[in-house]
Amino acid sequence: MTEWNTPHLKLILIGNSGVGKSSFMTRFVDHRFTNLYRATIGVDFLTKEITVDRRPVILQQIWDTAGTERFHSLGSSLYRGAQCCLLVFDVTSSVSFEALDVWKKEFLVQACPSDPAAFPFIVLGNKIDLDHRQVSTSKAQKWCVDIGAEYFESSAKEDIGVDKTFHSAARAALQYLKSHHVENGGDVQITNTQQDKKQRTKKCYC
DSSP states (O other): TTTOOOEEEEEEOOOOOOOSHHHHHHHHHOOOOOOOOOOOOOOEEEEEEEEEETTEEEEEEEEOOSSSSGGGHHHHHHHTOOOOEEEEEEEEEOOHHTTHHHHHHHHHHHHOOSOGGOOOOEEEEOOOTTTSSOOOHHHHHHHHHHOEEEEEOTTTTTEEEEEHHHHHHHHHHHHHHHHHSOTTTTTOOOEEEHHHHHHOOOOOOO
């Protein structure tokens, strides 16, 4: 894949409100963290270019969806075109972990991937820096084995496991994109910067 033919990947982060989806995104993209809680209103997204297996990719749409019932209706338009979904929970909240099965099923219904069985999910246990853990690593890993998903643990506050999780998600998304082609051309873009530059500088003398 050449420098001017860079895949644009769409990743979705879903899970209950307050599990740290926005903090996780911000830590990865902007390398910062704040203790001030700000609930996502509707959706939020960021962009970052990274290198996966010596190949540049652009995580053009890292979507963080509000984990509240009143915003679930947004799912259909936001989920479609994604190449990987991160199911996020708080390791100090068993409720947030138990909700992942519902989030996963809702994503598959609304995203309508052509091959649901092969769609890549990454499960993320966030806030491992906190005490009073309610969800053990072994319990989360067992559930991931059952659904065929990779499992990671992280702390957005302490910057633990953030880059590793996103790089694995990007790798899974790239593999899914390659094996299933482009399901929705409007959601995944391939850019040719050299050609675009020529078009911008070309003049017509008609």
